[in-house]
Amino acid sequence: MPWDREQMAERAAQELEDGTYVNLGIGIPTLVANYIGDKDITLQSENGMLGMGPFPVEGEEDPDLINAGKQTITELNRTSYFDSATSFAMIRGGKIACAILGAMEVAENGDLANWMIPGKLVKGMGGAMDLVAGVQKVVIVMDHQNKHGESKILHECTLPLTGTGVVDRIITNLGVLDVVEGGLKIVETAPDVTEEQIREATEAKIVN
Amino acid sequence: MQKIYDDADAALDGLLRDDMLIAAGGFGLCGIPELLLSAIERSKVKGLTFASNNAGVDDFGIGILLASRQVKKMMSSYVGENAEFMRQFLEGELEVEFNPQGTLAERMRAGGAGIAGFYTKTGVGTQIAEGKETKVFDDETYVLERGIEADLAIVKAWKADDTGNLVFRKTARNFNVPAAMCGKTCVAEVEEIVPRGSLDPDCIHLPGVFVHRLIQGDHEKRIEKVTTRKKEEA
Numbered sequence: 001m002p003w004d005r006e007q008m009a010e011r012a013a014q015e016l017e018d019g020t021y022v023n024l025g026i027g028i029p030t031l032v033a034n035y036i037g038d039k040d041i042t043l044q045s046e047n048g049m050l051g052m053g054p055f056p057v058e059g060e061e062d063p064d065l066i067n068a069g070k071q072t073i074t075e076l077n078r079t080s081y082f083d084s085a086t087s088f089a090m091i092r093g094g095k096i097a098c099a100i101l102g103a104m105e106v107a108e109n110g111d112l113a114n115w116m117i118p119g120k121l122v123k124g125m126g127g128a129m130d131l132v133a134g135v136q137k138v139v140i141v142m143d144h145q146n147k148h149g150e151s152k153i154l155h156e157c158t159l160p161l162t163g164t165g166v167v168d169r170i171i172t173n174l175g176v177l178d179v180v181e182g183g184l185k186i187v188e189t190a191p192d193v194t195e196e197q198i199r200e201a202t203e204a205k206i207v208n
Numbered sequence: 209m210q211k212i213y214d215d216a217d218a219a220l221d222g223l224l225r226d227d228m229l230i231a232a233g234g235f236g237l238c239g240i241p242e243l244l245l246s247a248i249e250r251s252k253v254k255g256l257t258f259a260s261n262n263a264g265v266d267d268f269g270i271g272i273l274l275a276s277r278q279v280k281k282m283m284s285s286y287v288g289e290n291a292e293f294m295r296q297f298l299e300g301e302l303e304v305e306f307n308p309q310g311t312l313a314e315r316m317r318a319g320g321a322g323i324a325g326f327y328t329k330t331g332v333g334t335q336i337a338e339g340k341e342t343k344v345f346d347d348e349t350y351v352l353e354r355g356i357e358a359d360l361a362i363v364k365a366w367k368a369d370d371t372g373n374l375v376f377r378k379t380a381r382n383f384n385v386p387a388a389m390c391g392k393t394c395v396a397e398v399e400e401i402v403p404r405g406s407l408d409p410d411c412i413h414l415p416g417v418f419v420h421r422l423i424q425g426d427h428e429k430r431i432e433k434v435t436t437r438k439k440e441e442a
Binding site for chain 1: 216236239309310312330332336376380433438
């Protein structure tokens with residue numbers, strides 16, 4: 001059976017190495033925080049915070065304390081605050097070990113499209129282009145196919161790119177694929193999903 | 209050294225003109241210079257270009273200047289929270305220059321630091337890099353981005369002393385530091401002006417040399433998305 005959103009987030013949490021600094025995007029990536037378990041992980045929020053805590057209890061919201069999704073959050077005893085230029089210095093400078101992000105399309109060479117659809121409302125890329133250009137490892141969590149049943153993992157992206165050759169690993173409802181020399185490699189399948197099913201659901205070249 | 213003014217209108221007196229470039233601090237509605245934005249609305253200057261990460265919501269932040277049609281162009285990274293913005297953008301009434309968030313922050317910092325341009329790997333191979341010079345360093349391609357020097361910077365801090373030394377609070381620091389740095393003139397609004405000597409010199413977030421005018425005032429500090437957890441989960 002394919003993974004649901006929570007199971008994809010739980011699987012993505014396995015990507016986080018103990019003792020590292022990590023940035024989680026909006027959507028399913030945000031859920032990854034619930035599955036960190038005993039690992040010592042410091043969450044970065046690109047609006048200027050390391051050591052992001054959980055949502056506040058009602059009545060304790062602080063307008064000066066939000067995450068990059070503009071939600072109210074809390075601080076931890078390890079928290080530090082800094083300005084936006086410093087925040088992206090640590091992102092671009094490769095100090096953040098891993099970013100887990102959503103995507104519209106990923107190509108077999110690691111190209112990523114996740115910020116705009118031509119002809120539709122364009123809201124902007126926010127910090128996504130900086131994150132994928134700078135962090136050490138980029139993990140994409142997304143459904144394998146779009147709502148029309150078409151592969152979101154392609155030979156080439158059709159949408160405007162967020163970055164070129166930036167994706168390291170893709171976690172979908174069907175399994176886990178790595179970007180390797182010459183294409184994608186299936187490294188894991190969801191329970192009762194076969195490699196053959198993943199091949200059929202994938203437009204991109206699979207090399208194993 | 210007299211930097212303190214009575215109110216936002218007085219602090220902006222003589223600084224505003226049509227078609228100027230203003231850098232504004234804030235992320236979403238967090239740490240925005242709300243009193244100075246209201247004063248700019250009252251001034252009726254128009255044709256403004258704003259370098260600001262976001263564009264506020266319909267009735268707060270830069271949104272009030274969009275509603276009053278005083279803004280010609282936005283230089284931003286994300287603008288999704290404002291219906292009037294989207295209407296003007298889609299109708300072609302408003303020009304938008306999208307900047308990756310880190311590039312926008314660094315353009316401000318660089319502009320304020322006397323650096324005309326810098327090479328970054330952000331956006332290489334995307335439409336952001338189209339028409340811009342690229343250069344290979346150590347086998348990696350970088351794109352040239354220009355520093356931003358704004359005619360005016362407007363920022364919001366938590367505390368100041370009368371010399372303009374600023375202290376911010378939590379994530380309300382965000383773009384306020386780079387925005388302040390890149391202004392030819394910088395006006396700061398704070399929640400409290402404290403006596404000289406009462407801020408720890410080791411804990412100043414922005415030295416007063418970057419701040420030319422100051423006001424103290426009451427802030428609404430609106431929350432854009434209230435999110436909470438249940439008490440028993442705590």
